[in-house]
Amino acid sequence: MALKPCRECGTSTSTEAQTCPQCGTPDPTKDKSAAPDPTKDKSAAPDLRKGTAGPGAQTKHRPSRWMIAGGSVFILAGVVIFFTSAQPTPPPPPTPPAPSVPPVPTQENLADKYAKMTVQQLIDSLPEDYKTTLVRSEHLTGNRRSAAISLKSRAELAPQPDPKVLAVIDAIITKEEHTGPFLHSQGNEYLANKQYDLAIQKFDEAISLGDTKSFDGRGMAWLAKQEYDRAIADFTQAAKFDHGNYLIYMHRAEANEQKGDRDSAISDYRRALALAPEKTISDKIKATLKRLGYKL
Numbered sequence: 001m002a003l004k005p006c007r008e009c010g011t012s013t014s015t016e017a018q019t020c021p022q023c024g025t026p027d028p029t030k031d032k033s034a035a036p037d038p039t040k041d042k043s044a045a046p047d048l049r050k051g052t053a054g055p056g057a058q059t060k061h062r063p064s065r066w067m068i069a070g071g072s073v074f075i076l077a078g079v080v081i082f083f084t085s086a087q088p089t090p091p092p093p094p095t096p097p098a099p100s101v102p103p104v105p106t107q108e109n110l111a112d113k114y115a116k117m118t119v120q121q122l123i124d125s126l127p128e129d130y131k132t133t134l135v136r137s138e139h140l141t142g143n144r145r146s147a148a149i150s151l152k153s154r155a156e157l158a159p160q161p162d163p164k165v166l167a168v169i170d171a172i173i174t175k176e177e178h179t180g181p182f183l184h185s186q187g188n189e190y191l192a193n194k195q196y197d198l199a200i201q202k203f204d205e206a207i208s209l210g211d212t213k214s215f216d217g218r219g220m221a222w223l224a225k226q227e228y229d230r231a232i233a234d235f236t237q238a239a240k241f242d243h244g245n246y247l248i249y250m251h252r253a254e255a256n257e258q259k260g261d262r263d264s265a266i267s268d269y270r271r272a273l274a275l276a277p278e279k280t281i282s283d284k285i286k287a288t289l290k291r292l293g294y295k296l
Helices: 065-086 107-114 119-125 128-141 144-156 163-176 180-192 196-208 214-224 228-241 246-259 262-275 279-291
Strands: 003-005 012-014
Touching: 107 163, 119 128, 119 163, 128 144, 128 163, 144 163, 180 196, 180 214, 196 214, 214 228, 214 246, 228 246, 246 262, 246 279, 262 279
Parallel strands: none
Antiparallel strands: 003 012
16 A cells, blocks of 8 residues: 555545545545546535436325325315304204283182172172072071181182182171171170270271171160260260160160269160160169159
8 A cells, every 4th residue: 555645735645545534625635636626526415406317216206196186085074064153052942931820719819809899799690599698598507707717707608618609708807897787796705805995996996897786786885884984975876776675775864974974874874764675674764763863
């Protein structure tokens, strides 16, 4: 193997060396004119950027038209799905209204309705058998309220009680409890139990409804409370409406006597004596007059 100096740096280099071990010059032992020009070989290399390929060079893979068509269909389907899901969901069709059913009448609703009717209208609205029973019972007892209470008990014992019938009977009872005669009877009950203030209250209500008999009852309550002037005023009112009742004059005579008005008391006892229906009562009145110094 022969040694020659590198043509660039002068280092002894083998003639077979492809590069100088000192400076890296290619073919360092050859002349510059004989050195290979790397730029001359570029023209021989195929230009892959321009699509030229030499023998044995690999060609770039090109997608088939079926793959392109399939991808387009896939993309189009995705777009359709996207816009379909983005659309607002239409509301469900409205549910048709249920057929209207008339409400079942209740005791409260019927009570409001019948409260505006008169007692006679209520009686006429009862079924014929109930109406006949009520009228017959009232005729026998003389008390419509108690007859209605008895009729209600019968209606409640029916296999299927009719709410309308019960409501009508309740309305009759309620109206009878707000009549002068019923309030008058309540006042008498309070009077008998010596509950004079409650008796006066019931007599007041009865008088406001036109019950003239309650003047005598209220006068008795005032007399028991030793309100003599008020008692005398009520007895006087009672005598105007029932001047043939001897008891009213006896009551007023007692009030005048308690007040100390002897002459007025004697005058009322004499009137009571003239109206007394029985001898026993007449004898009692005569004894009272004799006690007061009146000579018969």
